[in-house]
Amino acid sequence: MKEMSKIVRTVTNFVYGFIIIFGFYIIAHGHLTPGGGFQGGAVVASAFALLLISYGRLITKKFLKKDIMSITESCGLTMFIVVAFLGLGITFFYNFLANTGSWFGNTTVIGINPGDMNTGGVIPLMNIAVGLEVLSALGVIVLIMAGAAEFTKKKENS
Amino acid sequence: MNLSNHIPILIIAIPLLAAFLVPLIGRINKKATGILTTLALSVSLILTIALAVKILTVGPQVYVFGATSPSLTLPSGLKFPIRIIFEVDAMSIFMGLITAIVSFLGAIYSLAFMKNDSGLEKYYSLLLLLTVGMFGMVFTGDMFNFFVFLEISSIASVALISFRGTDLGEPAEAGFKYMVVSSISALLVLFAVGIFYGQYDVLNIAAIASVMKYSQLDKIALGLLVPVLAMKAGAVPMHMWTPDAYSEAPAPITMILVVASQASLYALFRVVFSLYNISLNALTVGWIIIIFGLLSMFIGVTMAIIQKDIKRLMAYHAISQTGYMLLGVGVGLAVLANPAALQKYGITAMEGGIFHIMNHAMYKGLLFLTAGALFFSTGTRDLNKMGGLAHYMKYTTIFFIIGAAAIAGLPPFNGFASKLLIYESVYRFNPLLSIIAMVVSILTLASFVKVFHSAFLGPKLPQFKEVKEVPRSMIFAMAALSCIIIFFGLFPDLIVKNLVHPAVMSLIEQLQYTGTVLGGM
Amino acid sequence: MKKIIFGIAFIIFFSFLIVSAINMRTFGEPNYSEMDDYFIENAQSETGANNVVTSVVFDYRGFDTLGEATVLFTAVVGVVALFRGVKK
Amino acid sequence: MIGNLPYVAVVIFIGLGIYTLMFKKNLIKIAIGVVLIENGVNLFLITLGYRKEAIAPIYTQAPSGQAMVLPTPQALTLTSIVIGIATTALILSVAMMIYKHYGTLDTDQVRRLKG
Numbered sequence: 014m015k016e017m018s019k020i021v022r023t024v025t026n027f028v029y030g031f032i033i034i035f036g037f038y039i040i041a042h043g044h045l046t047p048g049g050g051f052q053g054g055a056v057v058a059s060a061f062a063l064l065l066i067s068y069g070r071l072i073t074k075k076f077l078k079k080d081i082m083s084i085t086e087s088c089g090l091t092m093f094i095v096v097a098f099l100g101l102g103i104t105f106f107y108n109f110l111a112n113t114g115s116w117f118g119n120t121t122v123i124g125i126n127p128g129d130m131n132t133g134g135v136i137p138l139m140n141i142a143v144g145l146e147v148l149s150a151l152g153v154i155v156l157i158m159a160g161a162a163e164f165t166k167k168k169e170n171s
Numbered sequence: 172m173n174l175s176n177h178i179p180i181l182i183i184a185i186p187l188l189a190a191f192l193v194p195l196i197g198r199i200n201k202k203a204t205g206i207l208t209t210l211a212l213s214v215s216l217i218l219t220i221a222l223a224v225k226i227l228t229v230g231p232q233v234y235v236f237g238a239t240s241p242s243l244t245l246p247s248g249l250k251f252p253i254r255i256i257f258e259v260d261a262m263s264i265f266m267g268l269i270t271a272i273v274s275f276l277g278a279i280y281s282l283a284f285m286k287n288d289s290g291l292e293k294y295y296s297l298l299l300l301l302t303v304g305m306f307g308m309v310f311t312g313d314m315f316n317f318f319v320f321l322e323i324s325s326i327a328s329v330a331l332i333s334f335r336g337t338d339l340g341e342p343a344e345a346g347f348k349y350m351v352v353s354s355i356s357a358l359l360v361l362f363a364v365g366i367f368y369g370q371y372d373v374l375n376i377a378a379i380a381s382v383m384k385y386s387q388l389d390k391i392a393l394g395l396l397v398p399v400l401a402m403k404a405g406a407v408p409m410h411m412w413t414p415d416a417y418s419e420a421p422a423p424i425t426m427i428l429v430v431a432s433q434a435s436l437y438a439l440f441r442v443v444f445s446l447y448n449i450s451l452n453a454l455t456v457g458w459i460i461i462i463f464g465l466l467s468m469f470i471g472v473t474m475a476i477i478q479k480d481i482k483r484l485m486a487y488h489a490i491s492q493t494g495y496m497l498l499g500v501g502v503g504l505a506v507l508a509n510p511a512a513l514q515k516y517g518i519t520a521m522e523g524g525i526f527h528i529m530n531h532a533m534y535k536g537l538l539f540l541t542a543g544a545l546f547f548s549t550g551t552r553d554l555n556k557m558g559g560l561a562h563y564m565k566y567t568t569i570f571f572i573i574g575a576a577a578i579a580g581l582p583p584f585n586g587f588a589s590k591l592l593i594y595e596s597v598y599r600f601n602p603l604l605s606i607i608a609m610v611v612s613i614l615t616l617a618s619f620v621k622v623f624h625s626a627f628l629g630p631k632l633p634q635f636k637e638v639k640e641v642p643r644s645m646i647f648a649m650a651a652l653s654c655i656i657i658f659f660g661l662f663p664d665l666i667v668k669n670l671v672h673p674a675v676m677s678l679i680e681q682l683q684y685t686g687t688v689l690g691g692m
Numbered sequence: 693m694k695k696i697i698f699g700i701a702f703i704i705f706f707s708f709l710i711v712s713a714i715n716m717r718t719f720g721e722p723n724y725s726e727m728d729d730y731f732i733e734n735a736q737s738e739t740g741a742n743n744v745v746t747s748v749v750f751d752y753r754g755f756d757t758l759g760e761a762t763v764l765f766t767a768v769v770g771v772v773a774l775f776r777g778v779k780k
Numbered sequence: 781m782i783g784n785l786p787y788v789a790v791v792i793f794i795g796l797g798i799y800t801l802m803f804k805k806n807l808i809k810i811a812i813g814v815v816l817i818e819n820g821v822n823l824f825l826i827t828l829g830y831r832k833e834a835i836a837p838i839y840t841q842a843p844s845g846q847a848m849v850l851p852t853p854q855a856l857t858l859t860s861i862v863i864g865i866a867t868t869a870l871i872l873s874v875a876m877m878i879y880k881h882y883g884t885l886d887t888d889q890v891r892r893l894k895g
């Protein structure tokens with residue numbers, strides 16, 4: 014994957030940070046505004062793909078390490094299933110934080126309201142866990158596919 | 172907070188947690204991954220046995236996700252469930268037991284079989300995920316959840332089939348074929364779920380069954396589900412993927428794949444018996460399934476005789492044995508409408524068919540493990556190159572004889588018990604079918620005698636001088652399977668009376684299935 | 693020969709689809725919607741989330757989402773296992 | 781007829797997908813066929829959840845006095861889209877592996893080379 018022209022690279026330098034922040038915004042506000050873990054993770058993964066396209070595989074390998082991503086992926090999923098396990102006192106996926114005043118536990122105003130971050134109980138935690146898992150999973154897939162292009166091509170003309 | 176009513180979910184959640192941790196632990200030290208996998212699968216095996224005892228004594232268990240109590244299926248003031256519900260009745264736990272036994276022995280077998288393969292922690296993680304997919308398919312009571320777990324088991328088995336594809340060409344090609352087949356079938360199952368949801372706005376199997384008006388659309392959904400699930404189970408008209416997938420996958424994975432296709436066979440019975448039951452005209456659908464069965468039996472065995480690759484031969488036998496199950500349960504379904512015939516021979520036909528699922532999983536698994544042992548020590552799967560291996564590999568020869576005798580239906584082994592049930596009941600339904608079944612059984616015996624002769628008997632070949640017996644963990648897995656086969660063969664009525672009969676009853680009585688969820692009982 | 697069989701199977705399957713498209717209820721008027729009305733009314737009080745879809749995805753049908761995150765994890769482990777030979 | 785236009789689009793999508801799967805030889809085209817069917821089934825699921833003149837079921841600053849669309853099909857479609865990504869990623873990487881070993885993407889040649 015060769016790198017692209019100077020213009021694209023400068024725009025990427027500028028836009029890269031904002032895309033990632035926007036992705037995390039979608040993940041964190043999953044229970045208030047449209048979006049959630051999957052959509053936010055995909056937005057952040059698109060930032061990785063942008064970096065890969067504009068700078069080519071060799072430079073991106075220094076920034077995005079495949080091993081770290083697969084570690085964060087396993088951690089994200091383990092966090093997700095541990096949060097589900099914590100509700101095991103009552104049932105497996107029980108929302109034990111909702112409306113209990115503790116972390117993320119404020120009771121929401123029924124009907125139309127401006128939206129309070131501190132509500133939703135277990136849902137924001139699961140959003141963050143799934144967002145982490147999706148962004149690193151798609152990142153790993155994008156990196157491997159870029160690396161694999163050379164891997165299969167080299168074999169073919171050798 | 173007693174854990175006893177959380178067992179259905181613990182059987183799935185513990186291997187799932189282990190599957191997520193195995194890649195992490197694999198970075199620290201490689202050996203721990205195999206041990207962690209075997210540990211997690213042994214825990215779920217013990218829990219499955221405990222759940223089986225509880226279900227056969229008390230009755231179907233229900234587990235609701237996220238509700239204030241595990242058995243609160245209907246939230247206040249509603250007459251249908253809204254959350255995802257695991258409904259484990261006698262038939263589901265029967266399949267759950269097979270899954271647990273086979274995956275546990277597969278993990279032990281692959282401790283030694285896969286020792287010199289690279290990327291082991293990925294292999295064990297995929298094995299755990301395949302087991303979780305099968306458990307989920309078998310325990311779930313929600314149509315969309317069944318689709319999700321069908322997809323998990325398909326993707327995990329594709330990744331495992333093409334596990335050795337990095338350096339060989341054939342596994343990649345077999346994986347591609349299997350992937351295309353399973354994604355089409357999963358998507359058409361999703362289309363049928365969309366049809367049910369579009370009409371009745373409910374996703375739970377028991378709720379759909381109670382609200383079903385068998386409209387024109389439901390006939391289409393049935394017309395989609397039956398062929399698609401039969402394709403996933405490897406019935407004949409759409410069996411092209413089975414020989415490649417079974418012969419290219421590593422031996423323990425092939426054993427588990429056989430049970431994965433039995434799980435979609437279970438889903439076919441669940442759709443036909445619990446979702447539609449009497450509302451579909453049982454005779455025609457029964458005959459369709461019988462025709463699938465006959466085709467599978469006959470074409471499977473005729474193709475098997477001409478094979479020279481030992482695993483492809485056994486793959487075709489797997490197709491023909493699936494034909495027996497379809498025949499048995501198809502006859503049971505065909506007479507579902509008139510209770511007199513059902514009592515006379517319908518129930519025994521279904522008992523034969525469903526008991527055959529358990530027996531087939533055991534002896535087919537044993538045969539694939541022996542083929543794996545041959546591949547492990549000689550490095551080849553081609554029957555013409557093998558010969559005189561009985562001299563070096565005594566245990567594998569004994570296990571092969573047990574497996575071959577069981578598949579051919581010789582008396583002291585479990586194959587005979589279930590085939591006898593099928594013969595005598597199908598004879599009363601239609602003599603011609605049972606004669607075809609007997610002929611196929613004889614052809615099966617003939618092809619396995621050929622395999623035994625060319626692989627094991629004959630003089631000591633020079634190139635196999637340094638061949639030695641397979642490591643202990645492979646022998647333990649094969650020995651465990653042979654003990655189960657012999658135990659089932661000697662006491663078949665013990666198994667039929669208190670394991671297979673409740674399973675058949677739970678399939679036939681739709682009200683028992685819907686009652687446990689909707690509280691009607 | 694194979695083409696003819698595939699052609700017939702395709703036509704049968706396509707007629708299945710067309711009949712289901714015609715018989716399906718008209719777009720936009722769901723004839724049953726008790727389950728969804730329950731979600732819309734009780735999502736805020738039971739799960740505390742404003743976004744009813746997220747409360748369905750993570751709380752009422754959370755097990756689907758766990759299964760589906762496992763699907764993505766399996767696919768990634770499968771792809772990594774397939775390309776494990778690539779020099780990093 | 782206008783009432784059922786989305787379902788006609790679904791039928792066309794799935795029909796095209798099945799056509800490409802059955803009659804095309806190139807592996808990548810078969811993968812495209814599978815993706816076509818996935819989009820068709822997702823479109824079918826999401827059209828089941830629409831209600832006339834209704835808004836998205838989100839209570840944050842929602843215009844008052846409007847009915848809300850059915851939320852469950854959106855949850856099902858979200859799950860089925862991510863499953864679509866997973867199947868596409870795996871199909872393409874297996875196709876790459878076949879290309880690496882056999883040097884061709886045509887199914888007939890692959891079967892002949894396999895011998």
